[in-house]
Amino acid sequence: MADARDEIDALIGQFSRLPGLGPRSARRMVLHLLQRRDQALRPLVMALDRVAQTAQPCTRCGNIATAPICDICADPKRATGEICVVEDVADLWAMERGQVFTGRYHVLGGTLSALDAVGPDDLHIPQLLERIVSEGIREVILALGATVDGQTTAHYIAESVEQTGVILSALAQGVPVGGELDFLDDGTIGAALRSRRAF
């Protein structure tokens, strides 16, 4: 009967590898589930299993989908000739929550990184070039993080797409909505000042 604890320990190990969790919080979660087998544990297993069986990356943009093509790529209304380049699916979801962008996405699957040995071949940059031609894209919007790696990646993409003659843009930098100047870092204030607009 020692395998009872082994199985539970294995489960705690699985949970503790999730982002933001450690062994203690994973243990708490597993205990919570074990003590609510019918209300919490079984529904979670079923929900995870359903998603595991259906979720797959969209073969075109890299979004998470239940079909080879995701619902954004399959929607003809989103063929606006604009592609928004994001680092990962979390950023795609964040853009969608903004409810402003009406075009399609391209998920790179990371950023170039000398430290983590991520080169251009590890990202979906060749597929982006193909899509610019095959989908008749007019504008590529770079929605990459304002980090060194994000900006390196943006510059690399800019060079790569130059020959296609597509319009290239990037998200504006400035004061966040609801942001107070006093709490902003100097870089953001500088960027907001440089990009000031007529009032």
Place this chain on the structure above:
Amino acid sequence: MADARDEIDALIGQFSRLPGLGPRSARRMVLHLLQRRDQALRPLVMALDRVAQTAQPCTRCGNIATAPICDICADPKRATGEICVVEDVADLWAMERGQVFTGRYHVLGGTLSALDAVGPDDLHIPQLLERIVSEGIREVILALGATVDGQTTAHYIAESVEQTGVILSALAQGVPVGGELDFLDDGTIGAALRSRRAF
């Protein structure tokens, strides 16, 4: 294809109800799993499913077990005549990590609480009285939290078991191992002083 997001949202909802998680951290976790289907998502489903199929409460002490009787209750070496009363399975595990207690446990499943309307009938107190008689228990050790509810529960159990003539004890209160006085609350320092021992 809109059901893809529905299923994923349902899964995020399930995760966000786990202790210590909110919608944002749940979303991060689900995305992590979705992007690592074979390395993380499927193993987690299998581990959860195994535990869901096998884990059940021990009919005697309330510990989590893979059989009607848990491995502690089934171990004849632990029939020491001592029962340690704990609030929940997390506390039982914490006691076991201490590797000092060699007897058996009794999991109450909570504490008496006027605020949450938890009365004596909601806890496993009658079962404790039965076990004291049927297992020939000499000593009941109360390992309940040093909170108002924990101490109320301890007093209620003390009254309930009085007629059985069993020895009743409680965990010592004092300075934690590795604790610095400067960082301890006044209550703990007071308790440690009252319970001071010859050096």
